Amino acid sequence: MADLATTYMGLTLKNPLIVASSSLTGNLEGVKQAAASGAGAVVLKSLFEEQIAAETANLSQHAADAGHTEAAEYLQGYGAALGPETYLQLIKDSVAAVDVPVIASLNCFSRDSWVDYARKIESAGAAALELNIGLLPTRSGQQGRAIEERYYQILHQVKSALKIPVALKIGPYFSSLAEVAATLGNDRAQAPTFTVGWCGPGETTPKIVWRKADALVLFNRFYQLDIDIEKMEIVAGNPLSSPAEITGALRWMALLHKRVASDLAATTGIHEGRDVIKQLLAGATVTQVCSTLMKNGFAQIGRILTDVETWMEQKGFTRIDQFRGRLSQANSSHPQDFERLQYIKLFVGLE
Numbered sequence: 001m002a003d004l005a006t007t008y009m010g011l012t013l014k015n016p017l018i019v020a021s022s023s024l025t026g027n028l029e030g031v032k033q034a035a036a037s038g039a040g041a042v043v044l045k046s047l048f049e050e051q052i053a054a055e056t057a058n059l060s061q062h063a064a065d066a067g068h069t070e071a072a073e074y075l076q077g078y079g080a081a082l083g084p085e086t087y088l089q090l091i092k093d094s095v096a097a098v099d100v101p102v103i104a105s106l107n108c109f110s111r112d113s114w115v116d117y118a119r120k121i122e123s124a125g126a127a128a129l130e131l132n133i134g135l136l137p138t139r140s141g142q143q144g145r146a147i148e149e150r151y152y153q154i155l156h157q158v159k160s161a162l163k164i165p166v167a168l169k170i171g172p173y174f175s176s177l178a179e180v181a182a183t184l185g186n187d188r189a190q191a192p193t194f195t196v197g198w199c200g201p202g203e204t205t206p207k208i209v210w211r212k213a214d215a216l217v218l219f220n221r222f223y224q225l226d227i228d229i230e231k232m233e234i235v236a237g238n239p240l241s242s243p244a245e246i247t248g249a250l251r252w253m254a255l256l257h258k259r260v261a262s263d264l265a266a267t268t269g270i271h272e273g274r275d276v277i278k279q280l281l282a283g284a285t286v287t288q289v290c291s292t293l294m295k296n297g298f299a300q301i302g303r304i305l306t307d308v309e310t311w312m313e314q315k316g317f318t319r320i321d322q323f324r325g326r327l328s329q330a331n332s333s334h335p336q337d338f339e340r341l342q343y344i345k346l347f348v349g350l351e
């Protein structure tokens, strides 16, 4: 019999399938259903800082005023912040109700809020905390390095304040993702430089002990924008992913496995058992699913797990660590498969 058990950020999971942070896990009923359907863990819907919620409300109002009702509904849905008290109660109730790890999720904006809310979340009993750093800089004038420093600073602040494990959910948009991931994902004798404040003049680099994130979650799927050519309007893109979207996170999973000491969680485009298997072969510690559950219901969890188990048995594996990362670049006898040559082959037709 295949044993799907794994550890993630020091937590023991009966399998590597986690229900991702979303409206599915924004209420106790959803958390109970996720656990009853066999998920290895749940990540609760993010607690958004009120400021972001207010901004979202303004944005959605703006969209509604402009007649973009779909966009307004989406924004309201995505940004509908549970108040902190309701959220903390959801953590307590979930922990009491289910026997799988309950990971809370936080999405903040201002510097001090991260730590304030993170401490409250820890006290409420969450097994771990996932930080969703949803920065999507769209204007010029912000240097790439300054944006990276915000990630370093948020991680440092929260890690220093908490005892529970901390995961960082990041997007793919960095000029050197490999370097940022290596910084966030490894302990270092010498901390990366960043300023204490984000904009205060004269603030200096602190002398700190640098501790890695317990996990990196690859990748955040940002709000999608589309255009209705009939109405000639900006509209919300599909909030749900397609299976084709797995490739971005899959590639980086394979590149980062063994290059970062943090655990790696895969999210975006994982819809079926074979997608979970691909991510594990690439090097994922665990996988997270959202869109496929929204499309197919919580029963999809059981189908995915059965498919993973069946595949393992067919291949003669009894444990995940017998094949995890087998197709990562670090374990590959053809590391060049991941590099520029493949790109050239594809476009120039070289043999």
Ligand SMILES: Cc1cc2nc3c(=O)[nH]c(=O)nc-3n(C[C@H](O)[C@H](O)[C@H](O)COP(=O)(O)O)c2cc1C
Residues within 6 Å of the ligand: 020, 021, 022, 023, 045, 046, 047, 077, 078, 105, 132, 169, 219, 220, 221, 239, 240, 241, 242, 267, 268, 269, 270, 288, 289, 290, 291, 292
């Ligand atoms: C309706 C909806 C709500 C979401 N809410 C959150 C959230 O509160 N926090 C978060 O970190 N991610 C949120 N996500 C993103 C998911 O956690 C996940 O990373 C993303 O949907 C990609 O995974 P998938 O391809 O399995 O859907 C949300 C996604 C959807 C579709």
